[in-house]
Amino acid sequence: MHRDPDPITEVDLAAYVDEQLSSARRIEVEAHLAARPAEAARVMAELRTRDELRLALRAQPLPVSVPTNAIAGRLERSLRNRAVMRRAARAAALVALLGAGWVAHAEFNALSVRQSVASAPPPAFVADALRAHSTSALRAEMVSQPESAVFDPAEILSATAIRVPDLPTGWAVRDVQVFPSTFGSSLEMAVSSPEFGPLSLFAVRPGSFDVVPSSAVTQGEETAAYWQVGEVAYALISTGAGRQALEREARRIEASLH
Structure with missing residues (x-):
């Protein structure tokens, strides 16, 4: 039939x-x-x-x-x-x-x-972001590993296809590094803010195209607020920050990408 x-x-x-x-x-x-x-x-x-x-x-x-x-x-x-x-x-x-x-x-x-x-567990790139955050904190304590706050967003975009978002007013960049990750080259920015103190902003191309609004997850003492715009995913990480407050700041940074 x-x-x-x-x-x-x-x-x-x-x-x-x-x-x-x-x-x-x-x-x-x-x-x-x-x-x-x-x-x-x-x-x-x-x-x-x-x-x-x-x-x-x-x-x-x-x-x-x-x-x-x-x-x-x-x-x-x-x-x-x-x-x-x-x-x-x-x-x-x-x-x-x-x-x-x-x-x-x-x-x-x-x-x-x-x-x-x-x-449900967060996307895989969040684990890379947490590792990069830990590495950045370790570098900050080492005298032989000086931090460098000098960076060129256009050069980073050309080399990695990662767009650097605008940071909220009053935030200061302390260090910028290109790190290896599960998905290839990633960007790790050590920043500080009056409200949260030291933070990490992580960005990577996870290999998929999507639009994911900001969400947050807490693992141990670290809280990660993450989102994705097109082919680039981002994570804002803090040690000890409130989950809702960090997610609010992540939405502000996400808005600068639209």
Whole structure:
């Protein structure tokens, strides 16, 4: 008996733009778009926006004059909308299971697992940021390892493709180093602020493209507030700072990147 193909949904189109579909499903999506010019034009616009922002973040000249901030804003809104669609799809799947009779002990366990998402471990780059913070603190105590607060943001961007964000007023840079990390070259800035004292600002390209709003995690005495803008991820780390206060400062720094 012939099985009707799965219908193409907004979730499939979002995954197509994010390059997260299998080859077979991509072919199905492309056949779907070929028969729907208006929908295809919308998807092509999202693909173009994604590629323009990737070029801009690599500090390469764009083929057309498009402000990077505007591109980032459009794609950030698009990514957030797609995240909502994915959550809606998961909710719809749960409703379907409930309608089919999966309502007993297994469902309650599944719900409890989803409620624990908030306690999921932070991204892998946060571990590198914590190690860099410890190394920076060690360097600060060594007379034979003098700190250097002199740096050129343009040179760092050219060499590492990492954009240095603007720091809040009153913060002072004490040391800047390019460190190795799990994901390649990273940037470690030792800074100080009137409110928090010594801090570390870490930046790295984790190998994925995403827009992740700031969040925070505490491990031992260190608190790390982290976020990602495009292909660069950042972490602001303090020893002994309050989690909410540090996350508030991270949002201020994140805003300077948009």
